[in-house]
Amino acid sequence: MPVKSLTIAMALVVPGLMAPAQAANATVDASSVAASAYVRARAADVRGELQASAAGYAAALAMAPGEEDIALRAYRAAIAAGDKALALRALKTLDAAGKMPADGRVLILADAVTNRDWVTANVAANLLEKEVFSLVLPVVRAWIVYGSKQGDPLALLGPLPAVPDPSSLSENPKAAPTNVVPAQQTPTPYAPEHRAAMLLAMGKLDEGVALVRELQAAGLPVRIRLLAASALARKGRRDEALALVAGDEPAMAAARARIAAGQALLPPTYTAADGIADLLARMAADVNRQRVTPVSIALARIATFAAPANAITWLTASEVLNQAGRPQAALAALGNVRPDDVFADTVAALRLRLMVATDDKAGALATAQARVVQRQATTDDWLSLGDLYSELERHREAADAYTKALGLAEGQGRQGDDLWPILLLQGGALDRAGDWAGGKAALSRALALAPEQAVVLNYLGYAQLEKRENVTEARKMVERASALRPDDPSITDSLGWSYYLTGDLPRAIDALEKAAKGDPAQSTINEHLGDAYWRAGRRYEARYSWHAALIVAEEASAKRLREKIDTGLTTQTAAP
Template identity: 30%
Template structure:
């Protein structure tokens, strides 16, 4: 409900109270828009003390309590909505979580059934009903709690993740032999089944079923193609309680919903919060909530979940903390933490992330070491060779920044030899030589080859247009540089290049227009050069590099 409508709905008999409530509503709206859910919740709570039945108020309080991670406030708002007949899904989920935390299985079951008239058409509800009902039955010590999962799993084409949930339920009810037999027959066909499979493996291992564990982990490695998914790099943790089982499933749903194209941030955050409230010791659940918070603009809260005093973070989460630190501007701290994380694991993906953090840290030597370390970890596969070519170019770029042309050229030649059909490699090698007026003929040929491969790439069009400018083909240069500017109108380098080409072509008014536009985007060195052009026109001394 809009702020004006809420204000109009305030009770009329108490003007002073209405004024305080209206001020609190304004504070709440500002806090909501500013991404401060705790402050918004506090303001809405002040409103509720004056007008507890204000339409829409409890729903907003519930939403802000979920974002703030305040379970007590979320439970109170959800209960008020539920008993008032507003049986919305977020209220239902909060109440189920609260009941499970208290081991009140009857209440949990009642809340699960409370929207049965809606759940049949509710996709999100259908995703959680079978699994949560099964775990509630585990808690209530009902017979065959897995029946809820079996009933919805297609017998001809069973979902592997649901079948693995059945195995977890059987393990939780001390039916290890049944779980082992079932697990051996499950084909892992998707990422979710691989993630659940790891938890089944950890649970089987705790039950002493080492042979079954090895068989399952071998299939997980085969299905994942040895990919280093961050979730697959987390420590194995067994799942044997209703809260842990439900938390695992809700966390996986949150992760999947966050990955859906065009998806919002609120529903994944709801599931991730519920999962964390059920089991805050589950690393995968914590990692999912961190990503949900970051996606929702709550970076400080995401960071707080990674600040665990006295507990060492798994390397993949330590690297995530380093990335968040870098995003917050603490580049030296991020670099130090990232290096420490990368020494604790041989996962290549962590070396990739280390290299990216080091690049952002503006420490060329540390960045070079990170690149070399990553390159040393590469194999001979096609994907590794592509990455090796990219790393050679990245290392060459560092050397060029230090004005070490000969060393950079050797690395670029290696990259071209390794990736002779890679447009980005060809363009970088060609343009780097061209802007230093080295090997102009060969450089032009490489950029032309890159442009043939990727004619829609604005950066490559700019490189080729500038090559034509430097070799006297002014008309060709203008055409290509105009194309490049249409592709990236906010790229100051392209705008300046086109201005220089316009001047050379005698189109001086357009040249000055472009130089002024570039000056709005330019940094210090370019800005000084553009100032000279606007004052003196184009000269050899102020031509773009």
């Protein structure tokens, strides 16, 4: 592209970057470099190439350091790419223009805390009072006081009243107090868990552990439990430490193994930066549960800047980036967690999911296979391998992996709710592998363990309907499933199909129409509805439904649907 065109493009996409007089006086080299960098950055942004996008905006910002639009784009790109230096540089321009985003102030604060610059940290906290994060300011201020040793941090957190659910965190600045008031009057989310962390950090072990135990039932973050267990283990109180890390989560299992072996769980010190990082990671996860926003991405990334050795910050950043449609960046974030970290198994499971999401299924499978060979494989290792085989439609191998997982779970004495999900996976894989007898046995066992689980009732019932086996009993199963989950389109489809197969066309059509309304893009539902319409003599509507099914049908079903659309429903073209 000629230099003149690049300059014009730059002026078009960045209004006000160069006034006519400035453009006339600018050197060709300077304008073309800036324009080219900006255009490359925008293109890389669209392609999802975060590092290239950040580099392009960095170059453009260097050529036009006062341009607000470039600065904002550079800041967002830097945050997404994890480039702290560029993000801080862009914020200088935005601050000078009075356009500092709220999460930009959070970055300034976190950077100051990390550098133990308590004057800047306090100034940043004061500026946050009128921002959307004012609700958590007491926790922020408490960690600043703890780090600076200028007062009693616990006083800022107040006593332990019933506090709002952290998942209700609002981005509405009017939703929270904006002034520092006595702690007793400040309903601050996250305060109880941070009081526990702070007590442990201050060496008040018994008080901290007592509070952790009290908060466990309310969904205390795993990392706070690990902090308490780690402190107890260092004092030789192993039994108490083990009691705090009960549970099936991979991190808990790893923690128990380390405590038993006399190995450390977490570093012995917990700093103000650690506290801020845990707070931001928790906020990012909670905001992200409502919707993915630039704010949730920023909070997660800033948490990684504040405490890069904290695996939770990287796990949170990875989850947020993945949900924002950045699976490659999400995968890269996981590379920052040490392989000997207590969260390593959690990271490994997420990495496999992301490898599949980035179309590296072969790599994911090789990794999963290596894990079950190279170490003492866990139930989760075999489940992950089974899931990957299922993804690749290697159903016999998937069934074998699920069988291994089931054997390990039973060997550990697991029962009931721990077993039926594995049996459901095993039964489904055996069914798809052509072993219906084995599949039915596994599914029947799952049903015996979980007779009120709609997903089990639906799978076993519908599988028998497909095979035209035990149709009356299968209908009763899907009726029970539908009663448990009346608004589930897939279960409603099973119900309608059971009515169709038992000759009750009016009820079949009513149920199938409801299912199609609930999930209009589901090929199976639309084919079932078309078959029911045809049997009821509603030929035009039948072909309309079959056309809808054909749009998203897999090839095996597409051939059958085309025949029905051309010649009508026959015994050979009936839906399974």
